[in-house]
Amino acid sequence: EAQVTQNPRYLITVTGKKLTVTCSQNMNHEYMSWYRQDPGLGLRQIYYSMNVEVTDKGDVPEGYKVSRKEKRNFPLILESPSPNQTSLYFCASSFGGWGNGYTFGSGTRLTVV
């Protein structure tokens, strides 16, 4: 089944403890992206990647890092999480041009205390 898989689905952590949220897609998509979704603010793009070793900042990149060493994987790294990074995170991928339709993962609900 074609899908984007995120792990974990739920995560509670403490301020300052480094964490990684994994994202993997099995559709051979070039384009991958991370979003956070907050009430009243909608979906905001954190980082995106046009292909392997090509990443760029989205609208809210502060406090996050990404890497794209393989086409299928696009992990999101929080080096020193803070409470304002408590949010619902989505990974998405698309084929070809970035304007094409996304396939989203099921989300990761992160709470930083």
Next chain:
Amino acid sequence: TQLLEQSPQFLSIQEGENLTVYCNSSSVFSSLQWYRQEPGEGPVLLVTVVTGGEVKKLKRLTFQFGDARKDSSLHITAAQPGDTGLYLCRGSTLGRLYFGRGTQLTVWP
């Protein structure tokens, strides 16, 4: 400033009613997509429209892209409880992607 404005923000209706939700902008978009998001899940792509004036139908859902490619509407006929969800529009313009904040639709049995 939100480039894509969706309205209404919330909509609560009875099963069987018809409804229209809107996605508006002052910018021209090369393409626009509609997604539906159910609680606890990621958004799911419903349709992509690329041509001004284009109309696409997906069962009881009708999507229209404005002639000037600045706006879009989603019309649902005879809404059902299974249509409940957050409807999001996403536009591509000037090398950027933008999401609207969504319309939360609730359909009561």
